[in-house]
Amino acid sequence: MIKSLDPRITREQIEENNSIEPLTPMDNWETYEVFHQKKRGDQHMHVGIVHAPNPEMALLFGKEQYGRRNITANIWVVKTANVFACEYDDADMFETTPEKQYREAGGYKVMEKINKYKKAQKTV
Amino acid sequence: MYGNAYIDPNEKANAMIAGEDPIKLAEFEARIARGEKIEPKDWMPKEYRKQLIRMIEQHGHSEIIGALPEGTWITRAPGFKRKMALMAKVQDEVGHAQLLYSAAETLGKSREDMTNDLITGKSKYSNVFNYPAFTWADACIIAWLIDAGAIINQVANAKGSYGPYCRALDRICTEESFHLKYGHDNVVTLATGTPIQRKMVQEALTRWWPPIMHFFGPSDKISQHTEILMRWKVKMASNDDMRQQFLNMYVPKIWDLGLTVPDTALKKNEETGLWEYTEPDWDEFKRVINGGGPCNAERLAVRRMAEERGRWVRKALYNASEKYVTPLA
Numbered sequence: 001m002i003k004s005l006d007p008r009i010t011r012e013q014i015e016e017n018n019s020i021e022p023l024t025p026m027d028n029w030e031t032y033e034v035f036h037q038k039k040r041g042d043q044h045m046h047v048g049i050v051h052a053p054n055p056e057m058a059l060l061f062g063k064e065q066y067g068r069r070n071i072t073a074n075i076w077v078v079k080t081a082n083v084f085a086c087e088y089d090d091a092d093m094f095e096t097t098p099e100k101q102y103r104e105a106g107g108y109k110v111m112e113k114i115n116k117y118k119k120a121q122k123t124v
Numbered sequence: 125m126y127g128n129a130y131i132d133p134n135e136k137a138n139a140m141i142a143g144e145d146p147i148k149l150a151e152f153e154a155r156i157a158r159g160e161k162i163e164p165k166d167w168m169p170k171e172y173r174k175q176l177i178r179m180i181e182q183h184g185h186s187e188i189i190g191a192l193p194e195g196t197w198i199t200r201a202p203g204f205k206r207k208m209a210l211m212a213k214v215q216d217e218v219g220h221a222q223l224l225y226s227a228a229e230t231l232g233k234s235r236e237d238m239t240n241d242l243i244t245g246k247s248k249y250s251n252v253f254n255y256p257a258f259t260w261a262d263a264c265i266i267a268w269l270i271d272a273g274a275i276i277n278q279v280a281n282a283k284g285s286y287g288p289y290c291r292a293l294d295r296i297c298t299e300e301s302f303h304l305k306y307g308h309d310n311v312v313t314l315a316t317g318t319p320i321q322r323k324m325v326q327e328a329l330t331r332w333w334p335p336i337m338h339f340f341g342p343s344d345k346i347s348q349h350t351e352i353l354m355r356w357k358v359k360m361a362s363n364d365d366m367r368q369q370f371l372n373m374y375v376p377k378i379w380d381l382g383l384t385v386p387d388t389a390l391k392k393n394e395e396t397g398l399w400e401y402t403e404p405d406w407d408e409f410k411r412v413i414n415g416g417g418p419c420n421a422e423r424l425a426v427r428r429m430a431e432e433r434g435r436w437v438r439k440a441l442y443n444a445s446e447k448y449v450t451p452l453a
Contacts, residue, residue, distance in 0.1 A: 017425075029438070048410055
């Protein structure tokens, strides 16, 4: 019998060789992805996972694990099984994105043209 | 809170990269050298995965087991405010374990397997928690100095290469800073208090000094093994470097309070900038980590009891139609 410095443990009368059956798969349930919103109006940000048997408990664990200290306005949970993601191996499909200057404000240099035009007007 | 993962020094190093695709390995190492993070579904050497699982899992176990010596004092902490603070700290530690287990399971080891390996004694946890917290002052020394050591280790590891572990550590470090301040405040209260309080905190420091010196682990030989782990940014600093950093930051703070460190050889060599100390008793360290410490049996028996008594609740909530999917990040 364990005699502990912690009286609560001594009271439990635990055998020292209390071998137990090993945990089986899914003993700790499946996982949910947790999204945390700091304040109203912000985006929800992915912060990690919790193990839970249902969405209600996933929200409860999400609050304990990710909203315990942080300022929190709201939490979402989504089953990991319901998340569909690209592969990092396919990241080359995003490669040309920053090159497409015609979709950016900075891709249009009107002042250069205006100044050139004004200069040309003066010399006439 | 946590020290370094215990790596068996007799483990063979040359097997680490045997059989890996040399092109993929070179790409992998180049990415790490550029400072990129490795994510769960990326290609990684088998040994990288294995070492990380072992390290993150041991870290998680340490948080869970570490809650036991500190939890001993929750009901008897002096005053309501300290009870509340200690309860919050212990809750943080258990929360850290959740974050760490989550990071480890992205590498493919299930949480159930991690728990099984803990309760059968197959996985290790930080050796310091095999020692008892005899008095309230022991709990204060743990909160201050063991957490201080843990922060040094965790801040270093947060710059490692595995994305999920780094993200978990960033969060953990924020909370640890409260633990450190809380522990320091408690030690200062005792050290600046009555002669009985001073005696109590000095005795606790004397008891905890050897485990604190053990905390970062034995000197790592400059082996091929260590070299590869450092190149892969699995291990961020040598055990001795972290011990030096700890001594440099905290010995002056201990001396400030007029407390005595029980090592007459302890002093800073002003020429080398390094601390000199009596070599810790590594035979004692090995004896304790292999099960011979004063609390090893109790820690694991309590953990098994908790698993066993909670099992029916977990079973009752289990839904057979659900399937486990490895988390993405």
